[in-house]
Amino acid sequence: MRNEADENTMTDIAAVYDVLVVGCGPGGFTAATQAAQAGLRTACVDQRASLGGTYLVDGAVPSKTLLDESYFYRLLQQQELVEQRGVRLPYPRLDMQAAQSALKRNIERLSKVYKCELSKNNVTVYKGTAEFTGPYCVEISQRGLGSFIVEARYIVVATGSAVIQCPGVAIDEDKIVSSDKALSLNYIPPRFSIIGGGTIGLEIACIFNNFGSRVTIIESQSEICQNMDDELACATKTLLQSQGIVFLLNTRVQSAGTNAAGQLDVTLLNKLSKNTCVHHCDMLMVSIGRRPLLEGLNISKIGLDERDFVDNVDEQTQSLLKFPHIKPIGDVTLGPMLALKAEQQATRAIQSILSTDSISTSNCGFSPNVLYCQPQIGWVGYTEQQLISAHTPYQTGKVLFSQNVRYNTLLSQKESDLIPAFIKVLVDSRNMKILGVHMINDDANELLSQASMAVSLGLNAYDICKVPFPHPSLSESFKQATQLAVASGISPSVNVRE
Numbered sequence: 001m002r003n004e005a006d007e008n009t010m011t012d013i014a015a016v017y018d019v020l021v022v023g024c025g026p027g028g029f030t031a032a033t034q035a036a037q038a039g040l041r042t043a044c045v046d047q048r049a050s051l052g053g054t055y056l057v058d059g060a061v062p063s064k065t066l067l068d069e070s071y072f073y074r075l076l077q078q079q080e081l082v083e084q085r086g087v088r089l090p091y092p093r094l095d096m097q098a099a100q101s102a103l104k105r106n107i108e109r110l111s112k113v114y115k116c117e118l119s120k121n122n123v124t125v126y127k128g129t130a131e132f133t134g135p136y137c138v139e140i141s142q143r144g145l146g147s148f149i150v151e152a153r154y155i156v157v158a159t160g161s162a163v164i165q166c167p168g169v170a171i172d173e174d175k176i177v178s179s180d181k182a183l184s185l186n187y188i189p190p191r192f193s194i195i196g197g198g199t200i201g202l203e204i205a206c207i208f209n210n211f212g213s214r215v216t217i218i219e220s221q222s223e224i225c226q227n228m229d230d231e232l233a234c235a236t237k238t239l240l241q242s243q244g245i246v247f248l249l250n251t252r253v254q255s256a257g258t259n260a261a262g263q264l265d266v267t268l269l270n271k272l273s274k275n276t277c278v279h280h281c282d283m284l285m286v287s288i289g290r291r292p293l294l295e296g297l298n299i300s301k302i303g304l305d306e307r308d309f310v311d312n313v314d315e316q317t318q319s320l321l322k323f324p325h326i327k328p329i330g331d332v333t334l335g336p337m338l339a340l341k342a343e344q345q346a347t348r349a350i351q352s353i354l355s356t357d358s359i360s361t362s363n364c365g366f367s368p369n370v371l372y373c374q375p376q377i378g379w380v381g382y383t384e385q386q387l388i389s390a391h392t393p394y395q396t397g398k399v400l401f402s403q404n405v406r407y408n409t410l411l412s413q414k415e416s417d418l419i420p421a422f423i424k425v426l427v428d429s430r431n432m433k434i435l436g437v438h439m440i441n442d443d444a445n446e447l448l449s450q451a452s453m454a455v456s457l458g459l460n461a462y463d464i465c466k467v468p469f470p471h472p473s474l475s476e477s478f479k480q481a482t483q484l485a486v487a488s489g490i491s492p493s494v495n496v497r498e
């Protein structure tokens with residue numbers, strides 16, 4: 001099993017495994033449990049104190065928990081709305097330290113679930129930083145405890161991603177912060193500005209806006225959320241503006257620093273007018289994207305560089321072309337940085353080790369996306385702009401949720417009347433396949449499952465029209481929008497029901 005290139009002698013090796021997984025986020029966790037369940041001798045190593053990766057410690061779990069907390073606080077502050085529902089309360093006061101303690105407890109509880117699952121499946125877990133010493137060998141360094149080498153027939157690299165730095169703006173995690181720091185703050189800065197109007201920036205904008213900060217989004221492009229359908233992006237901006245968030249579009253940050261008064265001076269360049277100005281805030285978050293995290297792994301030791309993880313990967317088996325036994329998965333690979341992609345790739349990597357293809361290699365290109373603002377924004381598949389530029393003939397059907405009976409029975413959805421909640425279905429005119437679904441609704445994350453199934457499986461709009469949907473339900477609007485999309489091919493004027 002050992003490669004001649006390995007420099008370690010057998011006496012150096014502390015343990016030998018079939019599969020060693022580096023990183024225990026959603027990708028690494030899934031790979032380790034599935035490998036062990038298939039009977040492979042498996043170990044997993046992660047450098048963090050808590051298992052669960054970015055997803056659990058700095059990502060989806062803290063952002064969604066704090067979003068929920070912040071909407072609860074915002075709702076309580078809207079005394080009129082609360083009293084309309086028959087609840088009488090004293091004016092609410094925010095205790096951010098208590099909110100952070102509740103979040104930490106939640107993260108610890110979920111991290112223990114990871115730990116228990118791994119132990120139940122006989123996965124050996126190492127806490128430490130892993131680096132390659134040979135193609136089949138990894139050294140694990142444990143702070144204060146020294147290091148040892150383990151060998152494996154297969155090595156799954158699931159080391160995740162890190163924040164991309166913005167030129168001229170040095171993150172100090174004090175006043176200029178990453179999303180990791182923003183999500184762990186135990187106070188609310190009065191003026192909170194964010195460089196980048198992508199989903200992570202916008203979700204964190206909502207959290208601080210709800211908690212009472214004056215939030216500004218600085219975005220160099222002419223619109224927010226580049227991968228969103230234009231109609232949805234425009235509605236999202238209007239929605240968030242109506243909630244108090246300020247957008248500076250076509251604006252590039254040139255530099256940022258603390259002034260004599262201890263505030264941040266951020267120099268901005270308007271890309272259209274070419275004028276510069278100074279923007280003042282108390283905290284600045286850099287959120288212009290994330291990059292694969294390979295530092296620390298010492299990949300050069302085995303003759304690899306970062307391009308090998310981007311350009312030279314066999315997607316069917318999740319294998320490096322140079323070393324097929326090394327399998328990169330999750331954020332460390334090309335494509336959307338989402339937990340579900342990491343999990344899908346983990347399954348594919350383990351299946352390729354087991355040489356099975358019982359579960360199909362699902363199409364990661366159609367990852368469903370949700371922006372967890374209120375109401376939520378959800379989308380899957382192609383946008384109208386993508387179809388137009390690909391010259392794909394398509395038909396649209398759009399339904400407002402105000403037409404939906406179930407929607408009108410949900411008092412909690414009323415706030416979304418500010419911007420009409422809608423669902424839009426895009427259908428291929430040539431074969432009636434559902435190509436894209438875009439929506440605004442408080443339950444977009446749940447509604448999107450049906451849409452994702454339709455797009456990923458290439459379902460036909462006629463078939464969706466035949467399927468009975470529960471009544472009254474929000475999902476009926478998906479069927480109605482699909483029916484309208486079909487009908488619009490017959491008469492183009494019937495594609496919107498308002």
Ligand SMILES: Cc1cc2nc3c(=O)[nH]c(=O)nc-3n(C[C@H](O)[C@H](O)[C@H](O)COP(=O)(O)OP(=O)(O)OC[C@H]3O[C@@H](n4cnc5c(N)ncnc54)[C@H](O)[C@@H]3O)c2cc1C
Nearest residue numbers: 023025027047053054055059060130160330331337338339
């Ligand atoms: C604010 C925020 C919100 C997000 N919200 C969502 C969401 O709503 N839905 C969604 O699907 N995704 C969301 N994401 C993205 C999601 O968190 C990532 O796509 C996901 O965590 C990637 O999983 P992974 O297994 O590839 O890596 P990670 O979860 O990043 O885990 C990698 C682990 O490897 C460890 N590691 C790295 N190098 C080494 C080494 N040399 N030795 C040992 N250990 C190492 C790291 O410490 C880390 O624990 C969000 C991300 C952020 C930042």
